[in-house]
Amino acid sequence: xxxxxxxxxxxxxxxxxxxxxxxxxxxxxxxxxxxxxxxxxxxxxxxxxxxxxxxxxxxxxxxxxxxxxxxxxxxxxxxxxxxxxxxxxxxxxxxxxxxxxxxxxxxxxxxxxxxxxxxxxxxxxxxxxxxxxxxxxxxxxxxxxxxxxxxxxxxxxxxxxxxxxxxxxxxxxxxxxxxxxxxxxxxxxxxxxxxxxxxxxxxxxxxxxxxxxxxxxxxxxxxxxxxxxxxxxxxxxxxxxxxxxxxxxxxxxxxxxxxxxxxxxxxxxxxxxxxxxxxxxxxxxxxxxxxxxxxxxxxxxxxxxxxxxxxxxxxxxxxxxxxxxxxxxxxxxxxxxxxxxxxxxxxxxxxxxxxxxxxxxxxxxxxxxxxxxxxxxxxxxxxxxxxxxxxxxxxxxxxxxxxxxxxxxxxxxxxxx
Numbered sequence: 001x002x003x004x005x006x007x008x009x010x011x012x013x014x015x016x017x018x019x020x021x022x023x024x025x026x027x028x029x030x031x032x033x034x035x036x037x038x039x040x041x042x043x044x045x046x047x048x049x050x051x052x053x054x055x056x057x058x059x060x061x062x063x064x065x066x067x068x069x070x071x072x073x074x075x076x077x078x079x080x081x082x083x084x085x086x087x088x089x090x091x092x093x094x095x096x097x098x099x100x101x102x103x104x105x106x107x108x109x110x111x112x113x114x115x116x117x118x119x120x121x122x123x124x125x126x127x128x129x130x131x132x133x134x135x136x137x138x139x140x141x142x143x144x145x146x147x148x149x150x151x152x153x154x155x156x157x158x159x160x161x162x163x164x165x166x167x168x169x170x171x172x173x174x175x176x177x178x179x180x181x182x183x184x185x186x187x188x189x190x191x192x193x194x195x196x197x198x199x200x201x202x203x204x205x206x207x208x209x210x211x212x213x214x215x216x217x218x219x220x221x222x223x224x225x226x227x228x229x230x231x232x233x234x235x236x237x238x239x240x241x242x243x244x245x246x247x248x249x250x251x252x253x254x255x256x257x258x259x260x261x262x263x264x265x266x267x268x269x270x271x272x273x274x275x276x277x278x279x280x281x282x283x284x285x286x287x288x289x290x291x292x293x294x295x296x297x298x299x300x301x302x303x304x305x306x307x308x309x310x311x312x313x314x315x316x317x318x319x320x321x322x323x324x325x326x327x328x329x330x331x332x333x334x335x336x337x338x339x340x341x342x343x344x345x346x347x348x349x350x351x352x353x354x355x356x357x358x359x360x361x362x363x364x365x366x367x368x369x370x371x372x373x374x375x376x377x378x379x380x381x382x383x384x385x386x387x388x389x390x391x392x393x394x395x396x397x398x399x400x401x402x403x404x405x406x407x408x409x410x411x412x413x414x415x416x417x
Contacts, residue, residue, distance in 0.1 A: 003078055010111045010297035011087070020101040024070070031066035039093050039241035067095055071104040088301025100216055114296040116352040120406040124285045127414045129274040136267050140243055141192035143266075147241035147251065155207045156235055159191040163203050170213070170227045177229055189238070199230075205234045286403050287346050299343040306340035353399050361394055369394055 002018040031141075032051050039054060040046040054062065071092050079086050090108035157164060167184045168177040190200050196217050206212075211231045218225035241247055248262040256262045311329040314336075318324055329336075353359070363377070370377040384391045 003082075005082070008107075011112055011299040012107065013076070013084070013110055014105065014107050015078060016103055016105050017063050017071070017078060018101060018103040019070070019074065024101060027070045027073070028063050028066060031062050031069070032343075035062045035065075067102065067104075068092060069105065070102075071095070075106050075108075079108075079360055084108075087111055087299040088304075098185070099252060109299045109301050111299060112296040112348065114294060116349070116356055117290075117293050119349075119353055119403055122286065122289050122402075122403065122407045124289075124407050124409050125412045126409050127278050127281050128411045129278070129414055131267060131270050131274065135270055136263060139266050139270060140210055140263065141240070142345070143251065144240040144247075145238070147247070149239045149241070150236040151239055153235045153237040156190065156203055156205055159200075160240075161190050161237045162236045162238055163188045163190065163206070163232055164236075164330045166231045167228040168215075168231075170229055172224065172227070175213075187219050187231070191238075204231070205215075206235070208232055208235055215400055282404060282407075282409070283400050286400060286407070287342075288404075290349050291345050294345065294349055296345065296348075298341045298348070302344045303337065303340045306343050310336045310340060327380055347396075350396055353403065354395055357399070357402055359395060359402060360400070361391065363395065365398060369416065 001021055002016075004015075004016040008012045008014055035058065036049060036051060036054060039049045039058070041049050041053070041057075044050075075090055078084070080337045087109045090106050092104060092106050094105035096103040096105070113258065130388055131316050147194070150162065152163060164185065165188050167186060169181055169184075170176060171178050186359045188195055188199065190203060198217075200213055202214055209232065210228060214226060215227045216229045243259055245258045248256050248259050252262060256265060279299075308329050311332060314332075315324060364376040366380055370380045373380065375383075380390075384394075
């Protein structure tokens with residue numbers, strides 16, 4: 001037997017495994033025994049046809065069909081003997097036959113071999129946000145706005161109006177409405193900062209029946225944006241709900257009976273939000289710094305698997321969107337690939353950190369995780385035995401906490417969310 005291993009680019013490898021006729025013989029004998037169970041011939045019961053007759057009648061087909069099975073078995077033996085950390089499924093790309101025997105050419109991917117760099121003493125900024133009365137009031141204003149009522153109005157007098165418009169696209173050459181094109185109706189809340197500034201300014205002081213020409217924002221700087229004839233069909237004044245004790249009780253289902261209680265809870269939630277955002281920022285910085293500090297290629301099978309995970313998540317978050325059912329992971333692979341490669345590289349780095357620090361889960365870790373998930377630690381242990389991904393998640397979180405314990409963290413005050 002001869003084995004010739006070649007290193008291709010990155011994590012890709014190719015091995016040529018050559019077997020002589022004598023080395024193939026035991027594999028073929030096993031193939032004949034497997035084939036015997038399903039062969040029926042006149043005068044013999046199924047599975048009882050003698051091997052020598054099978055060789056005479058079906059020998060060439062049985063041996064040809066067995067080659068892929070032989071290749072798989074020999075590759076597994078090679079990978080174990082050579083301690084190859086194979087990723088994904090190997091591909092049998094060629095079978096070369098000769099009077100001396102058979103050679104199999106197999107391509108496969110391996111885990112990257114890289115040294116774990118320094119992960120202790122990372123310098124990280126922790127964004128800190130002081131929650132002010134103004135922050136609380138802005139959230140209260142948003143809550144009251146979401147519960148607003150609408151009154152018919154004759155004219156737009158300020159940004160607290162919703163305007164319904166009919167938009168007719170204009171021909172670029174004649175500036176006349178395109179014949180046969182259906183007008184588009186839209187409702188525009190003038191206090192929404194996401195609305196095009198030019199459209200908002202054009203709607204200022206308008207009344208029902210007023211019309212004007214509007215050039216939309218260009219989606220691509222290299223294309224000419226569409227132009228519309230806009231007609232105001234309805235104007236409504238937005239009246240935010242009053243922040244009263246009755247309102248506080250209504251929107252919380254009776255949990256809070258006064259505005260003071262609700263205000264206090266809103267402040268608590270905002271603080272928790274910023275604390276979580278601050279923690280997420282720390283973890284993101286850890287990932288970015290360590291990924292940038294370790295240069296190695298991510299194995300393609302792992303990247304491909306993560307791309308499909310990201311695509312499945314994308315479909316769940318956008319369920320029901322027009323045309324989504326016509327998009328495949330292949331169509332958006334180029335968009336997801338950078339994130340997928342980063343995720344895979346971080347996971348491989350994190351595994352080395354777990355190994356270097358001998359990180360495991362103790363009773364305190366399980367008690368803490370059980371409290372977070374709202375289940376007893378014993379039940380969490382049972383779930384971990386049933387689903388290994390739960391343990392992987394907890395180990396990953398502990399690895400990040402360990403790195404942060406070693407980090408040099410500087411608190412930085414920020415004013416924006």
